[in-house]
Amino acid sequence: MKADGRHSADPGAGLVPTASPAFQIIVLGAGGGPNEDNVTGLLVRSTARQWTRDSILAVDAGVHLAAIIKIFEEHLPRAIARRRNNNLSPASTRGENPVTHDLENPKLCMVTGPFANLELPYETAKANATYVFRSLISTYLITHPHLDHVAGFAINTAALQQTLRRKRVAALPSTIEAIKEHIFNGIIWPNLSDEGDGAVGFVSYDRLVDGGNVALGDGEGRGYIEVCDGLAVKGWSVSHGECMKNNHQGSYSSESTEVGYSPYCSRRSSRKDMSSGSIDSARSQTFPQNPEKKAYDSAAYFLRDEQTGKEVLIFGDVEPDSVSSNPRTGRVWQDAAAKLSAGLLTGILIECSYDDSQPDGMLFGHLTPRHLVVELGVLARLVNGLASRGSRPSSPRKRKRPSNCHKLPFEEPRLRRTPSRHPVWRRTRSIVSPSMTTRGESFGHASSEAVLASENSELGAVAKEDGFNHELPKGASKHMISPLQGLKVVIIHIKDPLRDGPDIGHTILEQLKGHEAEARLGCTFMISESGTSVWL
Numbered sequence: 001m002k003a004d005g006r007h008s009a010d011p012g013a014g015l016v017p018t019a020s021p022a023f024q025i026i027v028l029g030a031g032g033g034p035n036e037d038n039v040t041g042l043l044v045r046s047t048a049r050q051w052t053r054d055s056i057l058a059v060d061a062g063v064h065l066a067a068i069i070k071i072f073e074e075h076l077p078r079a080i081a082r083r084r085n086n087n088l089s090p091a092s093t094r095g096e097n098p099v100t101h102d103l104e105n106p107k108l109c110m111v112t113g114p115f116a117n118l119e120l121p122y123e124t125a126k127a128n129a130t131y132v133f134r135s136l137i138s139t140y141l142i143t144h145p146h147l148d149h150v151a152g153f154a155i156n157t158a159a160l161q162q163t164l165r166r167k168r169v170a171a172l173p174s175t176i177e178a179i180k181e182h183i184f185n186g187i188i189w190p191n192l193s194d195e196g197d198g199a200v201g202f203v204s205y206d207r208l209v210d211g212g213n214v215a216l217g218d219g220e221g222r223g224y225i226e227v228c229d230g231l232a233v234k235g236w237s238v239s240h241g242e243c244m245k246n247n248h249q250g251s252y253s254s255e256s257t258e259v260g261y262s263p264y265c266s267r268r269s270s271r272k273d274m275s276s277g278s279i280d281s282a283r284s285q286t287f288p289q290n291p292e293k294k295a296y297d298s299a300a301y302f303l304r305d306e307q308t309g310k311e312v313l314i315f316g317d318v319e320p321d322s323v324s325s326n327p328r329t330g331r332v333w334q335d336a337a338a339k340l341s342a343g344l345l346t347g348i349l350i351e352c353s354y355d356d357s358q359p360d361g362m363l364f365g366h367l368t369p370r371h372l373v374v375e376l377g378v379l380a381r382l383v384n385g386l387a388s389r390g391s392r393p394s395s396p397r398k399r400k401r402p403s404n405c406h407k408l409p410f411e412e413p414r415l416r417r418t419p420s421r422h423p424v425w426r427r428t429r430s431i432v433s434p435s436m437t438t439r440g441e442s443f444g445h446a447s448s449e450a451v452l453a454s455e456n457s458e459l460g461a462v463a464k465e466d467g468f469n470h471e472l473p474k475g476a477s478k479h480m481i482s483p484l485q486g487l488k489v490v491i492i493h494i495k496d497p498l499r500d501g502p503d504i505g506h507t508i509l510e511q512l513k514g515h516e517a518e519a520r521l522g523c524t525f526m527i528s529e530s531g532t533s534v535w536l
Contacts, residue, residue, distance in 0.1 A: 039062030039151070065133050107122065138227075142175050210236060301315075319363060352372050369508055489524065
């Protein structure tokens with residue numbers, strides 16, 4: 001499997017599957033700005049459903065219809081025309097037999113690119129892209145309401161006139177309320193939803209339950225709700241920095257003084273003052289009036305393929321628990337650990353907005369390679385905890401305070417920091433702080449550190465600032481050294497610095513590989529690219 005999809009023989013094919021994948025994820029936008037034509041936008045479908053009506057789920061839509069048009073403009077010239085007997089003129093270049101779905105008289109069949117084997121009713125790229133938008137995409141699953149995640153969808157709703165059904169927007173309640181109040185409000189954009197004054201009715205809202213609705217589903221699918229044909233979702237709220245109290249959403253904090261992401265004043269502190277990148281440096285930067293602040297809510301979604309039971313985890317923007325005033329990503333890792341241990345989790349799509357040169361005080365609610373590997377280390381230790389106990393953890397909803405550690409005959413692998421061998425880890429000394437863990441408990445959420453302490457206390461697996469240690473103590477099994485073996489981690493939301501020099505995606509990938517080699521997690525990192533597919 002290609003590492004980044006850029007050298008595939010089929011342009012647009014992306015990460016070519018080596019086995020039967022459960023998911024195809026089409027990357028419409030892989031970036032995190034500032035280019036407006038490459039911001040977050042994904043299409044996800046169950047491969048078991050082929051290209052049937054309502055079989056595609058959109059996850060965020062900062063860029064959307066324009067990106068679909070661009071894909072068709074690239075690959076439509078290679079599409080195959082149908083003869084009158086409804087057969088393809090030549091054989092499909094992929095060796096597959098396209099299936100006729102809802103179309104009575106398909107004119108073309110795509111044979112290359114992300115939409116390969118999709119039968120089309122029209123001849124032009126714009127018309128066929130609009131067909132996909134109107135007929136095949138049923139739901140928009142939104143992680144949070146920042147413009148780089150919703151702008152494309154808002155503008156594209158103008159193309160929903162004369163359609164038969166509403167589009168569905170599914171998200172956590174805080175995101176729905178923000179979209180309702182600040183976008184479809186008759187001021188920023190016409191109220192094309194079915195709620196509120198002057199509602200037009202093009203869009204309906206589906207408010208998801210944080211952690212899943214336990215009244216729905218059963219077995220491994222308990223808590224999930226169907227969002228399109230063949231796919232169901234369960235979501236967890238995560239933190240995306242801080243915002244002001246009078247903003248629209250989030251979890252309040254009057255104790256924190258650290259600067260996280262704030263749309264109003266996150267840049268009041270100079271880059272020079274925060275150049276050290278340490279947590280202490282970030283702590284020293286406070287607002288002049290010290291107003292009450294709150295964590296900005298984003299989401300992480302588990303998508304479940306109803307045919308196979310396989311799952312994929314997709315994050316919206318997220319900050320490290322180690323620097324968060326409201327750390328709660330640990331709940332997601334706890335849920336993911338059980339799925340990974342059961343062989344159900346096939347991949348993770350997660351942001352890594354900056355390379356490691358970005359200091360902690362300038363993260364603005366995002367991740368760097370050093371933080372991402374620490375977060376994945378939490379998942380790794382939870383997986384190892386399950387392997388050692390031979391049982392599943394308690395529910396992620398049970399939030400326990402850290403207890404004293406009871407040592408087993410072995411400890412988890414921990415990275416040693418030495419000046420000669422691990423310069424990267426030495427530079428990220430303050431990446432995880434016990435004081436952050438203690439403060440995080442007061443907010444009533446399960447941070448990565450609190451989850452480790454409560455769920456794996458017998459392993460002594462609290463993440464300290466010196467990370468992991470390579471050496472396996474006597475009695476430890478070898479599989480403990482690569483607990484995430486086979487897991488694919490796909491990087492999204494890379495911010496383009498818009499300057500000369502090495503490609504930022506390549507830099508981030510190399511840094512991730514370097515950290516992973518030290519931590520020996522076993523996972524594989526890939527950089528997503530717009531216009532390609534990821535198969536999981």
